[in-house]
Amino acid sequence: MKLDEFLSALWKRYVQIAPSAGKIRSLLEARGDTWVNDHIAFRTYDRSPIDLEALEPHLLAFGYKRYAPYAFEDKKIRAYGYLHPEAGRPRIFLSELETQKLSVGAQARIAELTAQIDAKVVGDPLVLNAGLLWQPPSRAVYQELLQESEYAGWVAANGLCANHFTVSVNELASFESLEGLLEFLQTEGFAMNTAGGLIKGTPEVLLEQGSTLADRRILELEGEATEITTCYVEFARRYQGFEGFVPASADKIFESTDSKGP
Numbered sequence: 001m002k003l004d005e006f007l008s009a010l011w012k013r014y015v016q017i018a019p020s021a022g023k024i025r026s027l028l029e030a031r032g033d034t035w036v037n038d039h040i041a042f043r044t045y046d047r048s049p050i051d052l053e054a055l056e057p058h059l060l061a062f063g064y065k066r067y068a069p070y071a072f073e074d075k076k077i078r079a080y081g082y083l084h085p086e087a088g089r090p091r092i093f094l095s096e097l098e099t100q101k102l103s104v105g106a107q108a109r110i111a112e113l114t115a116q117i118d119a120k121v122v123g124d125p126l127v128l129n130a131g132l133l134w135q136p137p138s139r140a141v142y143q144e145l146l147q148e149s150e151y152a153g154w155v156a157a158n159g160l161c162a163n164h165f166t167v168s169v170n171e172l173a174s175f176e177s178l179e180g181l182l183e184f185l186q187t188e189g190f191a192m193n194t195a196g197g198l199i200k201g202t203p204e205v206l207l208e209q210g211s212t213l214a215d216r217r218i219l220e221l222e223g224e225a226t227e228i229t230t231c232y233v234e235f236a237r238r239y240q241g242f243e244g245f246v247p248a249s250a251d252k253i254f255e256s257t258d259s260k261g262p
Contacts, residue, residue: 001125003062003089009129010040010162017158018215018231020190021165027188028172036171038236039081039091039245041163042128043155046096047114049122050133050160052080058125059092067091070247075151075254076101081245090166093245097151106148109141113156132159139221142228154257157219157228164211164256169237178208178237185212193232196252206242209249210235214257232256 015022025035044050056066064082071078072095079095099110116134121127137145137156146153154163167181175181182198191213192198201208214229234253 013129014162020215021233031174033172033174036168037090038166038168039093040165041093043163044096049119052096068244072251128160130160136221139224139226164232164234166234166236182210193256195255200249200252201246203239205246206239207246208237211253211256229257
């Protein structure tokens with residue numbers, strides 16, 4: 001599989017479960033702007049066969065290089081950033097939940113899910129776009145995981161897919177600032193993640209970020225219709241050629257999928 005095919009498949013699934021992304025793209029294009037992807041992010045568990053060690057080779061095979069490690073102690077998450085040597089390719093942010101830091105009960109629930117994974121599926125790069133690799137959890141299990149770790153509940157209900165795409169604000173011609181873009185989208189009815197402020201980061205740390213709140217959909221969990229959060233849109237403005245991520249800001253961006261909403 002070629003990288004362009006992989007990225008196209010990610011986008012196709014992403015807009016299906018996060019239709020607001022398609023609407024935002026249309027709004028930007030109507031203004032003469034182009035949605036250039038700053039980065040794409042994924043979430044997983046640190047459990048074989050879908051931990052970072054197992055998934056990273058797919059990115060490396062596409063030519064990506066590991067850029068930097070990141071740690072989010074409060075959320076029990078670790079991550080790596082990846083860069084591609086070819087200009088115009090989106091950065092990748094691949095994170096995993098450190099499940100060994102959860103309660104014994106939560107670890108057992110996650111182990112029950114990951115035990116269902118067909119290891120053969122993981123050999124295909126599209127495993128990163130596969131969605132659920134296990135039977136949907138019961139509503140009780142989903143709520144249990146969600147209570148302990150929003151991230152844990154999200155992965156249990158959504159599986160593996162692009163958690164968000166990111167608009168590069170630097171490439172937008174009709175907006176001079178991230179603030180102007182976010183205010184425009186708010187007037188268009190999009191709810192924003194305000195955890196830590198509407199804008200996370202500053203020019204001084206060389207990166208400003210903002211994001212919508214995740215879309216929602218109904219998922220049948222053992223016959224029970226349950227509303228879950230899916231994916232969201234991020235917006236990033238970079239300064240002085242900064243290529244990485246700012247952990248303090250990314251920590252708040254994670255809250256875009258908080259099921260409690262605004």
